[in-house]
Amino acid sequence: MTRRILVLAHTGRHDAMAAAQEACTQLHQSGLVPVMRGEELKDIQDEYGVLTAPTETLGVDVGLDQVELGMVLGGDGTILRAAELVRGSEVPLLGVNLGHVGFLAESERADLTETVRRVVDRDYTVEERMTIDVQVWRGDVLAAQTWALNEAAVEKASRERMIEVVMEVDGRPLSSFGCDGVVMATPTGSTAYAFSSGGPVVWPEVEALLMAPISAHALFAKPLVIAPTSVLAVEILTRTDAAGVLWCDGRRTVDLPPGARVEVRRAATPVRLARTQLTPFSERLVKKFSLPTQGWRGPTSHAGGTGQ
Template identity: 80%
Template sequence: MSRRILVLAHTGRQAAMAAAQEACTQLHTSGLIPVMRRKDLEDIQSVYGVLTAPTEILDEDVALDGVDLGMVLGGDGTILRAAELVRDTNVPLLGVNLGHVGFLAESERADLAQTVHWVVERAYTVEERMTIDVKVWFENQLIAHTWALNEAAIEKADRQRMLEVVVEVDARPISSFGCDGVVLATPTGSTAYSFSAGGPVVWPEVEALLIAPISAHALFSRPLVVAPASILAVEVLTRTDAAGVLWCDGRRSVELPPGARVEVTRSAIPVRLARTHSTPFSERLVRKFQLPTQGWRGPVGSPGDLSDSVEISRHTADSGGPA
């Protein structure tokens, strides 16, 4: 039985439509069945007409649980939309970056043909990325329940007024202050909004939750890294009538009146990302941010050489020579 590959693209951009057409054609030629959403397929057909590769339509010809993998053609925003689509399934996502930084993507546009080949050959592994569960309470009532892969960001609703909040970890207050907002993030989100707010970069393998205040007026407003089992909360204080707004991954929003409380915990449902490379995160970080590494010499020799040099230094010191 032929495998079905969901192709998701930002079809509002010509480059994304060209990449989607190329991917679908190569998948079809290789014996796999490309699948697209009706709107995306119609956008491509309007450009390529009869040249459009034979493609099934999601939720009409095949359900999401009948898809083997999702190829996402676009930037991180497109991948976040795709994560929302496959949220309740086991479908992994493989991103091909057509945007700028593209931290969530696995490959670049120039590698598209090779990436499709890896998909055909099943030459990829799947890793699970932590997500967060987000609840909003107001007057002891649960008014919203959502999730995020990158972050839950509490921001001031009025740009002319400061938001007054108190931050809590595991049912204990940490500090209250006026600010532009607070970012509650996952390790995956440490290179997104949290990074812009001055938060630390956390390797994806680390299990933790992050808190990063945004422009806080306080003596203590440092970013915090806490245990993955912790319960984080931010309360919008009522000492002013300044309201806030919650944004999850920049896609789902909830208004936060004074007195609202946002609670964040680790979610039991991860996002599954397909990986075709075993590239260390440090290398990805350097490449994506174009960090300078001139002058780096690397580890000193092999472990054997290192132990030999340590032994020589110890012998010299014991014999009274220069240590």
């Protein structure tokens, strides 16, 4: 049976093109069939010419339903773009970080050969990450519907004017205030925009939704951790004419005039991420953020039981 691996890369960057060419070559040499999107494959062929590994084109030679796994070469932004492509399919994504923090990535550029080997040997596990459905309402009209893996962020549209909002959970208002915005995030997104907004870090295995105000002018505007069954909402108040904008994963935008309402709920369709290392999340935090752990002695063992 032919095994096909989708290779996704930001080919506007030379290091990403080099990594994609290397990955395709190693996959081909191992008996697997590399697959790329047409425009990205053209960039690789223009760069490497006759040295380009034999590669199929997604949507021309093969469909997503014939792909085993997607290797994503780039930073978190490239992985989020890949998630748009594969969401709704059974294709898991395996990220190789070419960026900075790269929290969604599973391995680093220096480990590319080892990562390809693990893909060839099927030496990986797959976990599902919660996503959110996002609806924008203008009165009784559903103006837009989209989704996010990390977060839906309601932000001020104008740099010089904050927006007036009210936060709501399960149809009940919590607080209204002026602010730069509000982030509604998944556990996966807790280490992204919500993190920089002062929100808590939530382990990926925890099923929860988050709300984190951005630069709020209020006494009570704390980040909240909310049940995954709840419905979150942010309304742009009409007491000023300041408009907002909705950003989903930093990629998809919707304009929010005064009076607009954004509702967020857990989505039925997750994104599947492949893991080659069963590293505890706490260890990933330490590594990605270079956290100091000097002086740690670790748990102690007690002969004859745990003791008191």
